[in-house]
Amino acid sequence: MNTPAEKALAVGILDVVGTDASGLDGLALPWLQQLRQVDLVAAPQRLLDALGRWYGQTEAPQAPGSLTPEGQPTGVRRPMGQPPIPDLIASDRPDELLARLRPALAAGQRVVLLASGDPLWFGIGRLLLQAFPPEQLRFHPAPTSLQLAFARLGRPWQDAAWVSLHGRDPEPLAVALQRRPAALAVLCDPGAGGAEAVRRLLRASGLEAAYAFWICERLGHPQERVLRLGPAEPLPLDLDPLHLAVLLAEPSPAPDPARLPLFGLADGLWLQHPDQPGLMTKREVRIQLLADLDLPAEGVLWDIGAGVGSVGLEALRLRPDLRLWAVERRAGAAALLAANAQRLGVEPAGLVEGEAPAVLVRLPDPDRVLIGGGGRDRAALLGAVLERLRPGGRVVIPLATVEALAELRPLLEAAGLAVEVSQLQAWRGAPLADGTRLVPLNPVLVVKGSKPASVAGTGLAAS
Secondary structure, eight states: OOOHHHHHHHSOOEEEEEEOTTGGGGSOHHHHHHHTTOSEEEEOHHHHHHHHHHTTOOSOOOOTTOBOTTSOBOOOOOOTTSOOOOEEEEOSSHHHHHHHHHHHHHTTOOEEEEEESOTTSSSTHHHHHHHSOGGGEEEEOOOOHHHHHHHHHTOOOTTOEEEEOTTSOSHHHHHHHHTOOSEEEEEOOGGGTHHHHHHHHHHHTTOGGGEEEEEEESTTSTTOEEEEEOTTSOOOTTOOSSEEEEEEEOOOOOOOGGGSOSSOOOGGGSOOOTTSTTOSOOHHHHHHHHHHHTOOSSEEEEEETOTTOHHHHHHHHHOTTEEEEEEEOSTTHHHHHHHHHHHHTOOOSEEEESOTTGGGGGSOOOSEEEEOOOGGGHHHHHHHHHHHOOTTOEEEEEESOHHHHHHHHHHHHHTTOEEEEEEEOOEEEEEETTEEEEEEOOOEEEEEEEOOTTSOOOOOOOO
16 A cells, blocks of 8 residues: 555656755756756746846747647647646635646646745645645755744844744734733735834833834845834835844933933833743833822832832832832842932832742832732732731732732721722724724732821831
């Protein structure tokens, strides 16, 4: 009994060969020689003219689906003594393409299909695998546009994220930007705004200052172009449809604190931890937390799980006479918090690296507490905070899960605090064709506990 591979050879093999934007010019010599020996070549319409010239063809390539009266593919043949010219068909229309490939392979013809980049990466490979058994297909990828882009930029790309917008909703790009990747490649859809759609979403996310914006066109073609554009620079008027955008994270220029808004600073302004970018309180949530803290003109604010310091440092811009103690367990957090404080022109009372609640004994009793961390130890952390919270004090806790709410709310109520619960859901505008759609941010539960002013403190204040 014949094996599947032997059965495939009994009919025909389809070699799917990847090319870059240079088309035939980028093919290796063995494949150019192979193209002289096959019966049928399928390629994108944009390559057919070049193929015809390369073969020395004098007649126009046949349209997809053309057959002789006997049911055989049509084609132009060279004069006597020269190898026959293979039939050339366009691969842009899948139904017509498959209608030509099936009889050709069934007749045992030798067929090559030229594709872009890696046929199995957002390419025609998926369609072919649905139509033919895998043993009848051989894939020979070329470098993808993603690989070529990072090669041109001279940057390793093992940590890069990527998103395709070809015929897709822009929401995955908005979600990817929330994670603040170190590098993000976007396969642009020229029919849905192309690179301009990427720029609009970057701007809507407040991250224009956090990323270098690169345009890569016709990669692999002799006329390829790689451009870095500033936020105010327009896209090239002659931008080629074959392009992608690459976003490379970089520290935003130090702002002038006097020119910053009072609060609600853009997410892209904050310096991040390089190994975990995006772990910060987003602007919309930050604004709500600052309101829920009901910041006094003076007093002590604890920001526990401070991250990059976005909430606590903005609180100092609103109330400069507050004494902020920012607590973060991550090694190197104090230096990052200090750098962000300098960018905002504020001076925290203390930046503490270490695990809460253990490090809290070193801090003065608080009037306001924001608990942004704690993880599985959040109940113990809240208990330690409640022991120290001054009369009239307030604790605010943003939460991601209802289980955390169920765990912490009873502790606040048992301690005699008035409890309020709210859910914050925000959306950001994202380009959609010629309009704008709304992309949701992750919803956040906010628990607020207020301690009556008449309840006596515990007297555990630290110096």
